[in-house]
Amino acid sequence: MGACWQVLKQDKSLLLFPLISGICCLMLLASFALPLFLTNHWQPPHGSAGTPSQIAYYGVLFLFYLCNYFIIIFFNAGIVACATIRMTGGNPTLGDGFRAAASRLPVIAGWAIISATVGLILRLIEDRSKWIGQIVAALFGAAWTVVSFLVVPMLVIENKNPLTALKESTLLVKKTWGEQVAGNFGFGLLTFLLALPGIGIALLGVFSGIPTVMILCIVTAVVYLIVLSLVQSALRSIFQAAVFLYARDGQIPAGFDAEVLGNAMVRR
Secondary structure, X not given: OHHHHHHHHHOHHHHHHHHHHHHHHHHHHHHHHHHHXXXXXXXXXXXXXXOHHHHHHHHHHHXXXXXXXXXXXXXXXXXXXXXXXXXXXXXXXXXHHHXXXXXXXXXXXXXXXXXXXXXXXXXXXXXXXXXXXXHHHHHHHHHHHHHOOOHHHHHHHHOOOHHHHHHHHHHHHHHHOHHHHHHHOOHXXXXXXXXXXXXXXXXXXXXXXXXXXXXXXXXXXXXXXXXXXXXXXXXXXXXXXXXXXXXXXXXXOOOOOHHHHHHHOOOO
């Protein structure tokens, strides 16, 4: 994560990609949430499977997943493109990232369809059985996250079609990480630890009992957590690009060293 931070410091403008992505996702959520709120269709309709109301509900849900994944993948592709240019000795601009992502629109759309389909299947499993379904969906979701980790770099750097990219991502992950991925990939844990100060500031304001202090602390905490989320998103995409370059070529990307990537990618 520290090595990724060194890359990000050279191109701070990369934070605009997750920022714009987040704004677009919020606008998309609002466009879907408002009709659901007005019609009170937050939950899947009851009754036997395949009824018109259920088909309509899950059809709308799939459309939301599709649009949401497309937005996220498009802007992640921009970060990966810029990070790749930087780590191979170039000097990227935001325009480079947007042009690279725009040139990959067909494969990005294809991957968004596949991701939305998997997301809908996991949601169906959850809805069919609350407790067991949630456990099964969580396990399959975690496995899907692992095997698809290197798909976006393949779409951007090699312009692979989504199915080929997924297959090769699975092979590369198996080759480089194997069963060590959970113990060697700690971005989520470190981000959680970094989020604790923001949570602490918010709680301090709430327990102060002073309206002005409460508002100030909550606003500060929200801004801090938003910035942390943007940074974490950018760092993760940079890490994806670095891992892909290392896994594909066996070469250490600029800004990283052999020991760092060697520890992050334990060969079985």
